[in-house]
Amino acid sequence: MSTVGVIGTGNIGGTLGRAFARGGYQVVFGSRSPEGSAAAGDTGAKVGTVVExxxxGEVVVLALPGTEVEGFLLEHGAALDGKVVVDATNxxxxxxxxxxALFAAHAPGARYARAFSSQAWETFATPPADGGPSDLPFSSAAEDRETVAALxxxxxxxxxxYLGxxxxxxxxAAIALLFPAFSTRGRSVSLRIVTNG
Known part of the structure; x- marks a missing residue:
């Protein structure tokens, strides 16, 4: 199992990081205020600085507000070289x-992937009541497909x-389709992707 650095300890980052830890990954949360943070819960995950x-992280999951991504990349972009970085931001x-585009400009050496952005954090905290599983669309380079899928x-x-x-x-586009459903069905929504052929 890879070590996962989770940048952000809010609803999305905290929920995902604890799930990864329970799933067998070594997790290090990156927080601006690591002292006293309860992000790890009882999972054995560590909470450190963003730099740590x-x-x-062999894999880094970025779970920050969208407005903070560029600043993060300006400060830490070079340190992401060669790492799989999963963009969970919107x-x-x-x-x-x-x-x-921000990764291309400020962290061109990172291996960019896109996942965990199309559903609300409540779906990650509690599996949908209809029994699931819920399909989570993601994008990554082909060589990183198995790594991101396992996560x-x-x-x-x-x-x-996998979308490619x-x-x-x-x-x-999946986000645009799903988010209106939150107002009518609640925020823990199951997605089933059905293809022809």
């Missing part, structure tokens, strides 16, 4: 939700659904 989490209300499927109730390399816009 980036350094420790730049609302911008016309482009993913941070692929997704360590979260109870999720099934990885450089398919972050398709992940964003």
């Amino acid at each position: 989490a980036v350094a420790a 730049s609302f209300p911008g016309p482009v939700l993913n941070a692929a 997704i499927e360590s979260v109870p109730g999720l099934r990885a659904y 390399a450089d398919a972050q816009d398709q992940v964003d």
